Amino acid sequence: MTSDLPLVPQVLATMELFLELPPVAQETVAATAHVRRLPKDTRIFNQGDADVRAHALIEGGVRISQLGSDGAQVVVRFIGPGEMFGTVALFTNGRYPADAVTLVDSLEVSWSRADLFALMVRYPQIAINIIRIIGNRLQEVQDRVRELSTQRAERRVAHALLRLARQAGHNTTDGTAIEFPLRRKDLADISGTTLHTASRILTAWEKAGLLASRNQRLTIRRPAEILRIAEDATD
């Protein structure tokens, strides 16, 4: 599938998904890619959808969230530039396990199942890259499980912020700014607490000067302090 949008092969080359591929492989990858520009608040796919593709983000931000069989919602993760998403479903039961929504205007690229599998068989390094990416996510999610089981809400929020800063942080004179807008509810859903508790914690931190938030954009001003809260075993 082709697209009228400018496809930038050298951007693909920097994605973890296609690391260590020979240049000729990069071209094949680019040739089968389908690029789309997506306005803010676009639903890229819904939990349960069967027409599964492999996605990656070039610009912008995406929220991946999951709805339980009861009504409970959690945020699985946020996707920043260069990250793949929605790809695991190609290998498991063929249905997206979560919803994906753009948080800002974004640029997305995707491949069909057939194209990706053909690429993988031809260049096994792609499969190895996917295993590494999913493996790292598995460890991250397991860390979250450990946190949820053993830590208080405040420390979990601190950890969530640090993960976000590492993943999508952008250094400014003011501190580390997180690229995409985050509602208090999003923070709550990713750190396993309620909107109310998350709001109280963030407000307290703002008053203490640890972070600033303006218009759903967060800036961490004193990472060391947040880290102290996250790691300090005083409890």
Place this chain on the structure above:
Amino acid sequence: MTSDLPLVPQVLATMELFLELPPVAQETVAATAHVRRLPKDTRIFNQGDADVRAHALIEGGVRISQLGSDGAQVVVRFIGPGEMFGTVALFTNGRYPADAVTLVDSLEVSWSRADLFALMVRYPQIAINIIRIIGNRLQEVQDRVRELSTQRAERRVAHALLRLARQAGHNTTDGTAIEFPLRRKDLADISGTTLHTASRILTAWEKAGLLASRNQRLTIRRPAEILRIAEDATD
């Protein structure tokens, strides 16, 4: 590497890791495998160890548990016959992210990093199998995150039991028996609660006849009732 123990290639062929491989590939896999018999309570590897191999279990049971930078411990998962474990570390940072200990006398098989990678490059289907396995685990762990965030302890224990039954359950006249011994503490650590709460819940279920436990062996006598507790949205 070879071994004096009887290696059973047709056993390997039934493992999810080597599904859909041509017979000749199965032979190569068997040729590079290293088989070990492990007594109960053997530490197969420790969190942080650097000499990483790809493991799979032929017989027995293994507990995979993780220690936080604080002292908190959680059980990541239990491994039953046919399942691979400790393999993700080969692709990420080269260190085991958790401990692995046998719960009973077990039979284990493993491959070196070099051998596994050679196999994967030669037979990409192995890589695809690994992605599917890890992908399924990722979804399982994400389900646990959702449960921990939104559900009460009793429902989490119920879900943990059902997962164990699905994974390592064995049907008897008395109900579904779980193959390996589980201490109350194990149940607590995998469902994100404390020993005390887990004990109270299980005792109550035993009194109600939903399950039986003898000598750390659990038998689910009324799966439908446990399922009702796990799924019932009455709260």
Place this chain on the structure above:
DNA sequence: GGGCGCGTTTGCGCTGGCGCAAATCGCTCC
């Protein structure tokens, strides 16, 4: 067969943070 030690049960008090509700803030769109 007796003692030892791990695993389990159970009572009791306390508290983190959830649930509910209402007020306020601040964008966005008209």
Place this chain on the structure above:
DNA sequence: GGAGCGATTTGCGCCAGCGCAAACGCGCCC
């Protein structure tokens, strides 16, 4: 500039389940 609406803040009451502690059961080893 005003209206409307989603997001955020904040107060208050309450309870699930954690933390502590002690007793008990039971398999295993000597």
